[in-house]
Amino acid sequence: MRILKIWWPLLSSSLAIVLEIWLPNSPKHPPVAEPYFLYLLILASVLFLGCAVGCCLRAGFRAIIDDKAYFYAAALAALNALNLVTNKFSLLPAIFFPTPDRILNVLVTDFPYLFADCLGSSAKLLFTGFFSGAVAGLITGIAVGFSKKISYWVNPLIRIIGPIPPTAWIPIVLVAFPTTFGGGAFLIALSVWFPTTVMTSSGIANVQNAFFEVSSTLGAGHYYQIFHVGIPAAMPFIFIGLFTGTCSSFITLMTAEMLGVKNGLGWYINWQREMLSYANVYAGLIIIAVSFYIFITMFFKLRDHILVWQKGVIKW
Amino acid sequence: MVAVFKNLFNLSLADDNDEKKGKLSGSISVDRVVKSFIQNDGGRVVALSGVSLEVGGGEFVSLIGPSGCGKSTLLRLIAGLNRADSGSLYLDGEKITQPEYQRGLVFQNPLLFPWLNIHSNVAFGLRARKIYRENKNEVEKFLKLVGLEKFGRAYPHQLSGGMAQRASLARALINRPRVLLLDEPLGALDAFTRMNMQDEILRIWRERKITMIMVTHDVDEAIYLSDRVVVMSPGPAKIDTVLDVPFSRPRARSNPDFLLLRSSILKILNYGGQIVEPTYQI
Numbered sequence: 001m002r003i004l005k006i007w008w009p010l011l012s013s014s015l016a017i018v019l020e021i022w023l024p025n026s027p028k029h030p031p032v033a034e035p036y037f038l039y040l041l042i043l044a045s046v047l048f049l050g051c052a053v054g055c056c057l058r059a060g061f062r063a064i065i066d067d068k069a070y071f072y073a074a075a076l077a078a079l080n081a082l083n084l085v086t087n088k089f090s091l092l093p094a095i096f097f098p099t100p101d102r103i104l105n106v107l108v109t110d111f112p113y114l115f116a117d118c119l120g121s122s123a124k125l126l127f128t129g130f131f132s133g134a135v136a137g138l139i140t141g142i143a144v145g146f147s148k149k150i151s152y153w154v155n156p157l158i159r160i161i162g163p164i165p166p167t168a169w170i171p172i173v174l175v176a177f178p179t180t181f182g183g184g185a186f187l188i189a190l191s192v193w194f195p196t197t198v199m200t201s202s203g204i205a206n207v208q209n210a211f212f213e214v215s216s217t218l219g220a221g222h223y224y225q226i227f228h229v230g231i232p233a234a235m236p237f238i239f240i241g242l243f244t245g246t247c248s249s250f251i252t253l254m255t256a257e258m259l260g261v262k263n264g265l266g267w268y269i270n271w272q273r274e275m276l277s278y279a280n281v282y283a284g285l286i287i288i289a290v291s292f293y294i295f296i297t298m299f300f301k302l303r304d305h306i307l308v309w310q311k312g313v314i315k316w
Numbered sequence: 317m318v319a320v321f322k323n324l325f326n327l328s329l330a331d332d333n334d335e336k337k338g339k340l341s342g343s344i345s346v347d348r349v350v351k352s353f354i355q356n357d358g359g360r361v362v363a364l365s366g367v368s369l370e371v372g373g374g375e376f377v378s379l380i381g382p383s384g385c386g387k388s389t390l391l392r393l394i395a396g397l398n399r400a401d402s403g404s405l406y407l408d409g410e411k412i413t414q415p416e417y418q419r420g421l422v423f424q425n426p427l428l429f430p431w432l433n434i435h436s437n438v439a440f441g442l443r444a445r446k447i448y449r450e451n452k453n454e455v456e457k458f459l460k461l462v463g464l465e466k467f468g469r470a471y472p473h474q475l476s477g478g479m480a481q482r483a484s485l486a487r488a489l490i491n492r493p494r495v496l497l498l499d500e501p502l503g504a505l506d507a508f509t510r511m512n513m514q515d516e517i518l519r520i521w522r523e524r525k526i527t528m529i530m531v532t533h534d535v536d537e538a539i540y541l542s543d544r545v546v547v548m549s550p551g552p553a554k555i556d557t558v559l560d561v562p563f564s565r566p567r568a569r570s571n572p573d574f575l576l577l578r579s580s581i582l583k584i585l586n587y588g589g590q591i592v593e594p595t596y597q598i
Contacts, residue, residue, distance in 0.1 A: 213397050214427045219417030219491060220444035228444070232431040309431045309471045 006055045006065055008073035009048040016080035017041045019088070026090035029099050036104035037083060044076060098279035106283040114268070114287055122264035123291070125181060126253050129188025133249070134242060137193040141200025141241070145234070146226055151201070158197055166191040166248070167255045174260045181263075184256040191252040192245035196238070203237025204230050236310060239303045246299060250292055341373020341408065342494030342527035344394060349403035351389055363389040365552035366403070373408075373494075376521055376528045378538035379546045382585065386553030387531045391497050394529065395421045407495060417441055420488035424500040426480035428472035434483050435459065435468035441491040458486040461520065478509035482516070489520065496521075498530040502537065514540055518565065535581050539574060540567050547584050557584050 020038050025031070051065045065072070079100060085091045087099035107114070140158070143150045166187045177183035207230055215229045231238075257266025265284050272280035346369040352362045364386040371377050379387040392398045394405055396415040405412040407419060415421075428437045439455045442448040459465045462482035472480055481501060488496060501517070502510045518541055521528050532538050538545045542561055549556040559581065567574060 208427075210423065210425070210427050211429065213415070214421065214423070215429075215440070215444065216397070216415040217395055217417065217419065217421040218441040218444055218487065220440075224444050228440075229429065232429070235431065307431075309473070 006052045012073040012076040013045040023088045028090040028094045032101045032105045037100040102279040103282045106279045118265045118268045129185040133189030133192030137196025141197040145201040145204030162194040166252045180261040184261045188249045191248040195244035196241040199237045199241025203234030207233040343373040344371040345406040349400045376542045378542040379531045380538045381548035384550040385548040417491040419495045420493035421497045422501045424503040426484035438486045458490045462486045495527040
């Protein structure tokens, strides 16, 4: 049974290839220049064949695929089912549920535009907003956490402004900012700023007082304590704040692009929806999923690197 | 343990700062100190009512007493973590106003910084005082002193309680404080680790000629380690009796004189009924 396990993905992709070639396409879907779905399946088959053969030859290979073999097989089966439901039997409305072939076709033909223009523009907006929001959030959080006076004046402001969903500012921001890029970046910054500030200041407030006492008997001054005791001790909280901020920045980015900014993936999706080109909408969604996945994975890699001393508090 | 002891003899840690010590011996003087705390319900609790105590440079003094007798409060005042309501405290004639590295403090909880590895924990004081670069070698030396030279790269959660407490000791000692304050440093350790650590503390005390003031609940520990035992009593919190421990070191815990002193301390602490006096003589 264990020997068989590694062959499951290959079996699944082969089945999909057979069905794809053997069954005729439904006439309800417009034909595509190249059978990209078939190419994808062949690519997967070659890959999994290589893995399975590799497993038989070398034991070390096994670790790569063994654990996930059933998952890959199921994922390929799901794609196969999607292909059958759309391309072969056309069981769903053709206009809203395009074939995998057409989605892949968009990804391939529109790739330069999707990738360089839309993704590039979104990334620029996201990074500008995210980093300025994170830095502002850290500074506010640290100041509020350590200074009673700043906390007295700034905390009410945080409590009133913070909970307003950043997207609710769109009508004002689009008028107030000279460029939509500036406005969008401001909104994203706002959505990162609030959770980062709150978690940073509460993280600092939660640091055991004994750590400050011990460090003061070791010769640490006030500022040394802030940067070498308070902030590192609050790091787990800070990362929770940044993570929450990351998620809400994605939402803000998409909303801002759909409502005001005439650029980026959110705008692309909205535009294609209006044109009823749903294949393009799905292609845009796939790019969003993949790039946000990469973003969050990198974020957690950074977190694990900084928080080696307490690995695995938030799992991803 | 053997390795630890071997290191100690090879290392001459008493070499430095000895000339300076002549003047600044690390004597502590507590002069009619009063301290009270305000409770949550607004009531005042008197934690110390006019306590005076002189501790000579290089002396080992234990503070012992039931909970609420103010021994930890006194230690915190000496450390400078709290301010006295009235009266004052001095280190070598200099008034104590705030915590500083000259008065190192080791708590019951090792309180190692969990985000730093053991090496960086020990180096913390040097870095905080911005003298790390010139004294890099010190860290290895002090890790060796407490037998943790192989654990520099480990993180605190990977150490056992005894090892963590040693690291905490090294972290306080690397600053070469004149006085080391110990707040029940061995309270959380098991009996065997505890006895090993007592010997270790004693050895460091001897070698570094450092003044040590230790709060403890353990009468045996107090007699085993100290030159003097300060017995404190609650309500109002004050010093009850100060007892000299005239025995030469190393001390045997089963020695009749040891047991006699032990029972007289217990008597002061009102545990008289449970004491069995030694009935034999050597």
